Amino acid sequence: EVQLVESGGGVVRPGGSLRLSCAASGFTFDDYGMTWVRQAPGKGPEWVSGMNWNGGNIGYADSVKGRFTISRDNTKNSLHLQMNNLRVEDTALYYCARVVGTWGSRNWFDSWGQGTLVTVSS
């Protein structure tokens, strides 16, 4: 069974940093691209960042480009999101999801974690 478990969320002041992690199990991690999607309270999902299996192809939403960095450790079956210079508008539930298909081409997000909450507030 595919399992994705996010961690690392919390309360941080504007300008602060957090590092989110996603522990994957139940599948061959380095066979898949991975992605982060966030959802602000009462809003729809917003794609944040994604990468292919080896990090050779990475994408970011314009809203986080230059502030967030996605990475993965295939030896530890883990995905990460380093978030710097956080803003109030980054407050959301952050999900990691598995990508089926080729990153950069037709693909879809077939398994999701339960999310980790990031609150940016002064």
Place this chain on the structure above:
Amino acid sequence: DVQMTQSPSSLSASVGDRVTITCRASQRIDGYLNWYQQKPGKAPNLLIYAASSLQSGVPSRFSGRGSGTDFTLTISGLQPEDFATYYCQQSYNTPRTFGQGTKVDIK
């Protein structure tokens, strides 16, 4: 960025009804369109990928069609567990973008 617009934003329906949700892209996205269902407090759940392919484990009452800019999700025979919010999402290019959602509730 490709803008995804869903209609309606919400609808009320009864068990057994046939429900159709529309998603329109701001540019051609071929068949690069996915549909997700989300229930309160839960992560989105993939229903349909590549416009018309049913995800494994999803009931056959869900179907998708469309290409280019216009897509539909149809639920044939609404069940109590189908009351939820539905989102379309394009994977034609980056950034991936979602529609604003369609909430299906009980009439």
